Amino acid sequence: QVQLVESGGGVVQTGGSLTLSCAASGFDFNTYAMHWVRQTPGGGLEWVATIRYDGSNSYYPDAIKGRFTISRDNSKNTLFLEINSLRREDTAMYYCAKDVGLREFWSGDLDLWGQGTLVTVSS
Amino acid sequence: DIQMTQSPSSLSASVGDRVTITCRSSQDIRTSLNWYQHKPGIAPKLLIYAASTLQTGVPSRFSGSGSGTDFTLTISGLQPGDFATYYCQQSYNALTFGQGTRLEIK
Numbered sequence: 309q310v311q312l313v314e315s316g317g318g319v320v321q322t323g324g325s326l327t328l329s330c331a332a333s334g335f336d337f338n339t340y341a342m343h344w345v346r347q348t349p350g351g352g353l354e355w356v357a358t359i360r361y362d363g364s365n366s367y368y369p370d371a372i373k374g375r376f377t378i379s380r381d382n383s384k385n386t387l388f389l390e391i392n393s394l395r396r397e398d399t400a401m402y403y404c405a406k407d408v409g410l411r412e413f414w415s416g417d418l419d420l421w422g423q424g425t426l427v428t429v430s431s
Numbered sequence: 432d433i434q435m436t437q438s439p440s441s442l443s444a445s446v447g448d449r450v451t452i453t454c455r456s457s458q459d460i461r462t463s464l465n466w467y468q469h470k471p472g473i474a475p476k477l478l479i480y481a482a483s484t485l486q487t488g489v490p491s492r493f494s495g496s497g498s499g500t501d502f503t504l505t506i507s508g509l510q511p512g513d514f515a516t517y518y519c520q521q522s523y524n525a526l527t528f529g530q531g532t533r534l535e536i537k
Contacts, residue, residue: 312474343526353475353518355526369432369525408480416522417465419486421474 310334310420312404317425324394328425330387330404338362338382341407341414344389346400347424356402357389361411394429401426433457433521437529443537448509452532454502454519463523466495466504469531470515478517479504511536 316328330342344356357378358367366378377390387404402425405418434457444450454464462482469475477486479495482502492507506513514536519529 345526345528351516352530353520353528355528358526367525403475405475408477416463416520416526417477417480418467418475418520419477419480421476423472423474 312406312420312422314402314404314422314425317402317427319428319430320394322394322396322429322431324429325390325392326394326427328389328391328402328404328427330389330422332385332387332406335406335420337380337385339410341409342378342380342387343405343407343416343418344376344378344387345403345405345418345421346398347403348397348400354400358407358414358416359387360414391427394427396429396431399427399429433460433524433527435519435521435527435529437517437519437532439532440530441533441535443535444509445537446509446511449505449507450509450534451506452504452517452519452534454497454504454529456500456502456521456523459499460521460523462498463521464495464497464502465520465522466493467518467520468513468515469518475518506534509534 313331343358359378379388406420407414408417408419409415464482466479467475483495
């Protein structure tokens with residue numbers, strides 16, 4: 309079955325750290341770029357990070373660069389997102405998503421999403 | 432950064448209606464525009480990519496058009512399962528989403 313399943317969310321105190329995971333199945337994980345996108349309590353979607361199919365490069369929006377680290381283990385078909393120095397505004401549902409394009413031809417078009425894992429940051 | 436503005440933010444319609452959602456980018460993005468459907472508790476679903484190409488398995492009542500800075504999503508003949516929130520997203524430079532359009536039953 310082609311799917312993405314996120315895990316690792318929970319309630320965390322401000323300033324803490326968290327690592328989210330995304331288990332992929334049903335497709336050749338090691339040939340696609342992968343992304344993290346979050347949905348804030350207000351409902352908006354925000355791109356968080358992108359990693360190339362081989363993990364050789366990663367990309368972040370300027371607003372969050374430095375606190376978030378995306379990585380992947382292609383041997384385990386798993387994507388990760390490490391978040392440090394958590395802030396209340398990081399409270400969101402975090403989704404992993406697969407890119408449409410193969411290998412270096414990633415496009416930013418997201419054709420498969422997981423159901424998300426909820427991160428709540430409290431003081 | 433490229434900003435995406437959707438309108439309306441919410442919309443009430445009946446089964447069988449034809450509805451149109453618009454999306455405007457703050458700069459020319461060619462046809463690098465996608466549309467997603469999102470229902471609570473369910474993974475978002477890609478409906479249309481490259482402004483007008485229907486994703487495999489998506490019913491033909493969904494259609495997209497536009498290029499440059501102005502885009503539209505049209506749903507012809509609303510079905511009960513179509514009531515959801517719709518997002519546009521540009522992939523021309525990084526990724527940016529519109530704020531969403533909530534489609535509700537009238």
